[in-house]
Amino acid sequence: MSSKDPPEVSAERGHLKVFLPRKLVECLPKCPVLPKEQLRWNTNEEIASYLITFEKHDEWLSCSPKTRPQNGSVILYNRKKVKYRKDGYCWKKRKDGKTTREDHMKLKVQGVEVGGPQTQPPPSPKNLPLRLLRALLHRAHLPPPLLLAAAGNWG
Template sequence: MCLRSDIRQILLEAQRRWLRPAEICEILQNYKKFRIAPEPASMPRSGSLFLFDRKVLRYFRKDGHNWRKKKDGKTVKEAHERLKAGSIDVLHCYYAHGEDNENFQRRCYWLLEE
C-alpha cells in the first residue's frame, strides 16, 4: 500500500517541506519506532513533527497557536481531505491556517481503517 523508504531521511525532509502521502504512511505504519508525545507541544516551530495517539490524547490540537476560526469565532476552521498513495485512499488529513500568518499551517494525519 505505502512505499518503504529510509525513515530518517523522511524526518529530515519534513523539516523543509510537506511530506507526501506515501511518506506519511511509512511513519504511521511504523509508529512503534517513534516516541509518542504524551501531551501537545506548546507553540511548536515550523517544520515540527509529532506523533500522538488521538484516542488517548483527546486535545492533541491545542498547541497554543492562534488558528483561523469559523464564523462563530470559537471553533478552529479546519479543512478535511482524504489522501491517496498510488490509487488507494489511505490517509485522512485535517489542516488549519494560522490567524496571524496565512502561510503557517497545521496538518494532522491518520491512517484510514482498512
C-alpha cells in the same frame, strides 16, 4: 495493484493500527528517523511511511501537546489522548469568531486509501449460532422453546 489484495495489518501496540495492502507496504520506503525539521509539506508517501514505521519507534509519539513548537517541527500525537485544536497551535477562527475550520481528509497513496480496513473478516462458524440466537431473541413473536431448539440444532 488490485483493490482485492488482502490488507496488511500491523501489530497493535496499544495506540496505533495501520491497514495497508501488502503491495503498498512493500513499495513504500521505511522511514528510519522522524525528521527534526521540515520546511515543506509532507507527501502522502512520506506520511504513509511514517505511519508504517511508527510501530517500531515508540519515542516518536508525543503524549502531551507542545506549546508553540518550533517552526517546521514534525510531531505525532495520539488523537485519542490529545484532542484536536489542543496541540499548542494558534488556530485561526472563522469569520464568526467562535469556531475554527476543520478538514477531514482521507490519505490516499498510489490510488489506495490508507487507514481503514478494506475488508471485513467473515463471521467464524463457531460464533454464528450465538449471533443468530441474539438476533432471534429480539423477535417477541417467536416462542422461547423454538429458540432453544434452533440453538440446539447448531451446537
